Amino acid sequence: xxRTSDAREKILGAAQSLIELRGYSALGVAEICKAAGVPKxxxxxxxxxxxxxxxxxxxxxxxxxxxxxxxILTGAAEPLQRLRRLCEATEAAQRAGxxxxxxxxxxLFGNLTLELSNQTEAIRARLQExxxxxxxxxxxxxxxARARDEVxxxxxxxxxxxxxxxxxxxxxxxxxxxxxxxxxxxWANCLALLGARAPGEVAxxx
Amino acid sequence: xxRTSDAREKILGAAQSLIELRGYSALGVAEICKAAGVPKxxxxxxxxxxxxxxxxxxxxxxxxxxxxxxxILTGAAEPLQRLRRLCEATEAAQRAGxxxxxxxxxxLFGNLTLELSNQTEAIRARLQExxxxxxxxxxxxxxxARARDEVxxxxxxxxxxxxxxxxxxxxxxxxxxxxxxxxxxxWANCLALLGARAPGEVAxxx
Numbered sequence: 041x042x043r044t045s046d047a048r049e050k051i052l053g054a055a056q057s058l059i060e061l062r063g064y065s066a067l068g069v070a071e072i073c074k075a076a077g078v079p080k081x082x083x084x085x086x087x088x089x090x091x092x093x094x095x096x097x098x099x100x101x102x103x104x105x106x107x108x109x110x111x112i113l114t115g116a117a118e119p120l121q122r123l124r125r126l127c128e129a130t131e132a133a134q135r136a137g138x139x140x141x142x143x144x145x146x147x148l149f150g151n152l153t154l155e156l157s158n159q160t161e162a163i164r165a166r167l168q169e170x171x172x173x174x175x176x177x178x179x180x181x182x183x184x185a186r187a188r189d190e191v192x193x194x195x196x197x198x199x200x201x202x203x204x205x206x207x208x209x210x211x212x213x214x215x216x217x218x219x220x221x222x223x224x225x226x227w228a229n230c231l232a233l234l235g236a237r238a239p240g241e242v243a244x245x246x
Numbered sequence: 247x248x249r250t251s252d253a254r255e256k257i258l259g260a261a262q263s264l265i266e267l268r269g270y271s272a273l274g275v276a277e278i279c280k281a282a283g284v285p286k287x288x289x290x291x292x293x294x295x296x297x298x299x300x301x302x303x304x305x306x307x308x309x310x311x312x313x314x315x316x317x318i319l320t321g322a323a324e325p326l327q328r329l330r331r332l333c334e335a336t337e338a339a340q341r342a343g344x345x346x347x348x349x350x351x352x353x354l355f356g357n358l359t360l361e362l363s364n365q366t367e368a369i370r371a372r373l374q375e376x377x378x379x380x381x382x383x384x385x386x387x388x389x390x391a392r393a394r395d396e397v398x399x400x401x402x403x404x405x406x407x408x409x410x411x412x413x414x415x416x417x418x419x420x421x422x423x424x425x426x427x428x429x430x431x432x433w434a435n436c437l438a439l440l441g442a443r444a445p446g447e448v449a450x451x452x
């Protein structure tokens with residue numbers, strides 16, 4: 041029991057690393073099993089298909105990221121500070137990825153959206169749920185900032201979408217230029233998208 | 247001569263459609279030749295490898311898009327109006343793609359960036375040149391708007407990057423949700439990123 045559950049984790053870990061490095065289509069089940077160090081028979085014991093593995097990889101990565109986002113976005117800090125920490129955490133996560141594998145691998149969900157969303161409806165639906173959840177979490181923080189009169193946007197849902205779009209777009213550039221410095225302006229761009237008062241004004245409660 | 251050059255065009259046309267629908271890694275040379283209606287021998291007469299075809303497809307698509315962008319962005323209209331037309335043209339292009347193939351296929355350059363940029367340096371370099379050129383064209387327009395005191399951003403290069411990032415991020419969502427309506431807020435988001443004066447103020451010359 042311990043062994044088989046261990047094999048599933050190994051397959052998931054190898055799949056995530058390989059998908060981040062080379063995308064989904066370029067991978068074969070045999071290669072994933074080799075990287076995981078498990079026999080190919082184990083694969084089909086745990087996963088009905090390569091697509092089922094992709095869905096499980098997405099779920100596993102989202103479970104981890106959702107915990108991190110919730111920790112940051114529902115914390116005790118002031119709302120805009122929480123959003124700022126999310127930008128910083130995004131940069132830190134990409135930097136850690138670059139240090140461990142030599143190249144910025146971007147956002148797993150963004151990568152799979154552009155590679156696969158118009159090919160498999162199951163993956164499209166799962167990725168939609170994840171981005172919907174991200175937008176909802178950010179929307180709640182923007183609504184708090186708005187109640188404190190720190191931002192001027194009126195449609196907080198649309199503003200949350202523009203923040204996630206900016207994040208995905210800048211992460212795309214960080215991957216393209218293999219440079220996490222591309223993520224430096226993310227926070228200032230978010231403030232602009234939210235119609236935030238100048239930080240000094242916010243601090244002074246104007 | 248006429249025949250062979252026709253075969254090259256057919257291969258490029260088929261490659262672009264197939265890459266937009268299914269990405270690069272999922273495709274084989276045989277499949278591309280079948281879709282193009284040319285014998286496989288023709289492929290290697292024109293292209294040394296599948297990567298060479300990808301580069302040619304990128305160049306062909308950029309030649310066309312660069313012409314369209316230059317036409318819009320260096321036209322006689324006021325600078326912010328030109329940027330607005332670029333947003334509208336982006337939405338129109340995605341809508342036309344959706345009507346012809348049933349699904350929003352996104353930006354070819356963004357798709358290949360997330361699928362391939364950390365795998366092949368030749369493709370990474372080419373895509374960097376293209377996004378650099380896009381940023382430079384938009385930077386020039388923002389600088390014009392700034393000289394007219396219509397926007398408040400000071401770092402026009404960084405602002406241009408944030409606009410292209412927003413565009414790529416929103417196109418990613420248009421693809422994910424298979425809805426070009428996702429591109430509706432693009433223009434308002436660009437105005438926010440540029441720190442544009444309210445449209446009424448700009449119109450009134452305030």
